[in-house]
Amino acid sequence: MKRTLSVVEYSGDEECMASIAKAISHPVRIRILKLLTSQQCCFTGELTEIIPMAQSTISQHLKALLDSGLIQGEINPPKVRYCIHRENWLKAYSMFGGFFNADLACRCDCR
Amino acid sequence: MKRTLSVVEYSGDEECMASIAKAISHPVRIRILKLLTSQQCCFTGELTEIIPMAQSTISQHLKALLDSGLIQGEINPPKVRYCIHRENWLKAYSMFGGFFNADLACRCDCR
DNA sequence: TTTATTAATCGTATATTTACGATGAACTAT
DNA sequence: ATAGTTCATCGTAAATATACGATTAATAAA
Numbered sequence A, B: 001m002k003r004t005l006s007v008v009e010y011s012g013d014e015e016c017m018a019s020i021a022k023a024i025s026h027p028v029r030i031r032i033l034k035l036l037t038s039q040q041c042c043f044t045g046e047l048t049e050i051i052p053m054a055q056s057t058i059s060q061h062l063k064a065l066l067d068s069g070l071i072q073g074e075i076n077p078p079k080v081r082y083c084i085h086r087e088n089w090l091k092a093y094s095m096f097g098g099f100f101n102a103d104l105a106c107r108c109d110c111r
Numbered sequence C: 001t002t003t004a005t006t007a008a009t010c011g012t013a014t015a016t017t018t019a020c021g022a023t024g025a026a027c028t029a030t
Numbered sequence D: 001a002t003a004g005t006t007c008a009t010c011g012t013a014a015a016t017a018t019a020c021g022a023t024t025a026a027t028a029a030a
Helices: A012-023 A027-038 A055-068 A086-100 B012-023 B027-038 B055-068 B086-100
Strands: A071-076 A079-084 B071-076 B079-084
Touching (some): A012 A055, A012 A086, A027 A055, A027 A079, A027 B012, A055 A071, B012 B055, B012 B086
Antiparallel strands (some): A071 A079, B071 B079
């Protein structure tokens, strides 16, 4: 049977979760975020020294993280310092926490 | 200055986080997971009735979720029941929880 | 002014993702 | 056997992501 196939509309929450998930869906971006959080402070393009990837590629990944809102950059010529965007980070924390909240998970009889 | 550009090696954790994040990086997969968790029980291809997308597309997304380990399918001919994979779900919960853990976030002086 | 440093952006090649319709496999019911 | 149901898989087109080197912009240092 034929069905509608209109364009699917997503809620703001769904879009938001998905876009943050997409931001951390690449291992190098996870590594960058871990570096930014573990260094307990901001960080700059020393990332380029640490991670064996072309500078342009890293810059591209940083842009992806910026766009997601998970990090912020502070221009400090000729360098740029990146750090976690604390507010959005906390937001992500509670979003993912709520999403994966154990209590909600599958009370089914499958096995 | 020229740098190495060897292939970047990622840790198991980094790969794992990234692949789960990739699984939930599409809004329709988030919706599917929310349906599976909220229905407080398993679910079948009624998804096809609820979500205005081609059956083949939904099947494709279900495969992506299966591959991520977040859901499991139980063949129940001619139907298939899907539900959350509880163990992996809890694992994801703690992984993301640990990753976004507020205490770790950015003690920097940026602003 | 010239040179060096840092990092974004451009151009581009390749790989992956996403969507669809069509087909096929497995099983039920007639 | 035949027909119907459910769902995965195939083939495919279009969009997006990923990586690179080259270039450019902004600034500091000489």
